[in-house]
Amino acid sequence: MVTEQQIREALTKVIDPELNRNVIELNMLRDLHIDNGNVKFTLALTIPDCPLRDQIEHDARMAVLALEGVKNVEITLSAMSEEERNRLFGKSTAPQTSDFNRIGRAVAIASGKGGVGKSSVTALLAAGLAKLGYHVGVLDADMTGPSIPRLFGLREPPLGGPNGILPPRTLRGIKVMSVNLLLPREDEAVIWRGPIVSKVIEQFWNEVVWGELDYLLIDLPPGTSDAPLTVLQTLPVAGIILVTTPQELSSMIVRKAGRMAEQLNRPILGIIENMSIFICPVCGTRHELFGPSHVEEITDAPLLGRLPIDPQLTVMEDAGAVEVYETEETKKLVKEFLKVVPPPYGR
Ligand SMILES: Nc1ncnc2c1ncn2[C@@H]1O[C@H](COP(=O)(O)OP(=O)(O)OP(=O)(O)O)[C@@H](O)[C@H]1O
Ligand SMILES: [Mg+2]
Known part of the structure; x- marks a missing residue:
């Protein structure tokens, strides 16, 4: 009974x-x-x-x-x-959208340089945290080159609820908001001036129903332009995670992003070196394609991990299956991330 x-x-x-x-x-x-x-x-x-x-x-x-x-x-x-x-x-x-939101820790993923793997790292961290049971959201603050929806295979536009915009969810339940989800076509160009970019980022924070999140990861575009500035200046981010590659040129440009964060009183929580090495799948030889590491010269913040160049990652990202990609290196990355950004609400 x-x-x-x-x-x-x-x-x-x-x-x-x-x-x-x-x-x-x-x-x-x-x-x-x-x-x-x-x-x-x-x-x-x-x-x-x-x-x-x-x-x-x-x-x-x-x-x-x-x-x-x-x-x-x-x-x-x-x-x-x-x-x-x-x-x-x-x-x-009557409740406003932001009343429904309780965001534990917002963290921006930054790098002065383009193409070093910010979006990949954001997606991999989000996937790893979600796998551990945390409630995770990803705010794609890259308006002109948004790649987050593609990595997760998301295409459906967000639903408009009476309380705000409902972000689509990935396989593991990660809530995603990106300008690309609002465009009629994925390859539509977004040609907006700085103030509009800033306004949209603020709307992504204020008018999206994120609900209760442990982590909101914010994928920044390269450089130190309006989008990173708005995120670091107006959103209550706990700090930034820097992404770099071993190339010396990369280190120099990434330092700029670090300086910007410091000037805005946002701590650098950690640094990740991407594309550190390439291990030949045929002979197993280790190659430093971008030369030796310069990661210590960029910041005193802890090194959270190094990711090798892995063609499998590119393939899975193109297929929208980044969530399924998991290696010893990504697991370590998530573990180290949790040390520098401990879970909120004593979870
Ligand atoms: N460790 C890796 N191994 C293999 N491919 C990678 C790796 N990291 C990133 N890539 C590939 O490199 C390209 C750039 O990565 P990604 O888009 O993550 O960089 P980004 O820093 O976000 O770029 P942007 O500055 O344009 O926003 C992508 O095609 C991605 O699939
Ligand atoms: Mg990117």
């Missing part, structure tokens, strides 16, 4: 994807009746035309049906009163 307690417990697994909290915690369960294996209840959503209502209903049905002794589940969807909603969000006025 199924009990109310069991049903409540099963429903704690049903998450409102927009708020990242479960339906019991959100006090959505109403009028629960159990009659000889037939279960009937109402779920009061935070808003009547919640775009995720079908998903929540489906998940709730599946969770309850999975319990032993349940024959049938009847769910009625309703909406909370404004007063209940305000109580839930501790507000006297």
Whole structure:
């Protein structure tokens, strides 16, 4: 005989994807009746035309049906009163998008130089953190060369919810926002002046429903232009992670990005050397294609790891499957990242 307690417990697994909290915690369960294996209840959503209502209903049905002794589940969807909603969000006025967001640690991935692997490193860190169970988001702050959606194989445009823009999710549930998801065609050019770029970045922070995140990784474009400046100046980032390659030229340009962060009082949390070596797949010989490392000359911040040049990574990125790529080096990278950016909320 199924009990109310069991049903409540099963429903704690049903998450409102927009708020990242479960339906019991959100006090959505109403009028629960159990009659000889037939279960009937109402779920009061935070808003009547919640775009995720079908998903929540489906998940709730599946969770309850999975319990032993349940024959049938009847769910009625309703909406909370404004007063209940305000109580839930501790507000006297209707909630704003930013009220739904609780971002533990925002970290920018930067490098003065283009093409060194910032986006790849951002994606690999996000994937590794998500695999460990952290709630992760990626904000693509590169407006003119956005590559994050492609790496994760995302194409669908974000849904517009009543509380803001709902970022699409990757296979592992990483929430992604990028200008490329808003364009009619992936190869459409974005020709915007600095103030517009800054405004869009602020909107990505303020008007996207990120929900509760442990980590928001911000992929910066190369250089020290408006986009990096806006991110470091106006968003509450904990600090930056620098990405470089062994080439001396790279070190010189990457130092500029480091200086910019320091001038804006944002600490350099760590540095990652990408494309450090190439190991020939045929003979196993190690080649330093970009010469010896200069990483110590860039910053005193800890070296989080070195990634070799791996053609497999390029292939998987092109296929939109970066999340599946995992090596000893990427695992180490994530481990070292967690040391310098410890999980928030004591997790
Ligand atoms: N370790 C690696 N092994 C093999 N290919 C790599 C590696 N890191 C990056 N790449 C490839 O190098 C190219 C540049 O990488 P990526 O886009 O991550 O750099 P970026 O610094 O973000 O570039 P941009 O400055 O244009 O934003 C991509 O084609 C990517 O697939
Ligand atoms: Mg990039």
